[in-house]
Amino acid sequence: VSTQSTGMGYRESAWIEVREMTWTQRLTNLAVLAFFLVLCMGGGGLMGFITVNDFGDDSEWYTNLTKPDWNPPSAVFGPVWSLLYLLMAGAAFFVWRETGFCKQPLPLVVFFIQLALNFAWVLIFGKAHDLLGGAIEILVLWVAIVATMVLFFRVKKWTALPLFPYLVWVTFATCLSWS
Numbered sequence: 001v002s003t004q005s006t007g008m009g010y011r012e013s014a015w016i017e018v019r020e021m022t023w024t025q026r027l028t029n030l031a032v033l034a035f036f037l038v039l040c041m042g043g044g045g046l047m048g049f050i051t052v053n054d055f056g057d058d059s060e061w062y063t064n065l066t067k068p069d070w071n072p073p074s075a076v077f078g079p080v081w082s083l084l085y086l087l088m089a090g091a092a093f094f095v096w097r098e099t100g101f102c103k104q105p106l107p108l109v110v111f112f113i114q115l116a117l118n119f120a121w122v123l124i125f126g127k128a129h130d131l132l133g134g135a136i137e138i139l140v141l142w143v144a145i146v147a148t149m150v151l152f153f154r155v156k157k158w159t160a161l162p163l164f165p166y167l168v169w170v171t172f173a174t175c176l177s178w179s
Helices: 010-019 021-048 061-064 074-099 106-127 131-155 157-178
Strands: none
Touching: 021 074, 021 106, 074 131, 074 157, 106 131, 106 157, 131 157
């Protein structure tokens, strides 16, 4: 029965779904949501910690890079990435709610691959100071993000939407890397 045929909107049907869950199901959902939040935000935080001296105004290497005029201030990157990691975690959680880890694993496997590529870029570009390697790797990351969005869309159309700002930001970062 669709929400349209019952006269319920998405919010009402989602609330009924949560109310009908057992405590075990609710705890499982919270644990998986926490897993995705820790993985995305914690991983991003760890990459930031590892490269704290390699980016920003305190890094001699980074400040001496020739950057285009449209390069944003260093203070923008932390808040933007925090929001993007939060959106990624939410999207992955909602895909998991539809597929689990075993029923249809490909969307989440590709999600984990793109997340690993995301973290790898920070190390390649920021820690190793490999400009060409970082520029090539970010192109691979971009393709992995698009693949993740396509697979998420196939699971449930709206689950790809939280990844759109991420794709836009990585597209912008790709332009910065190649400029």
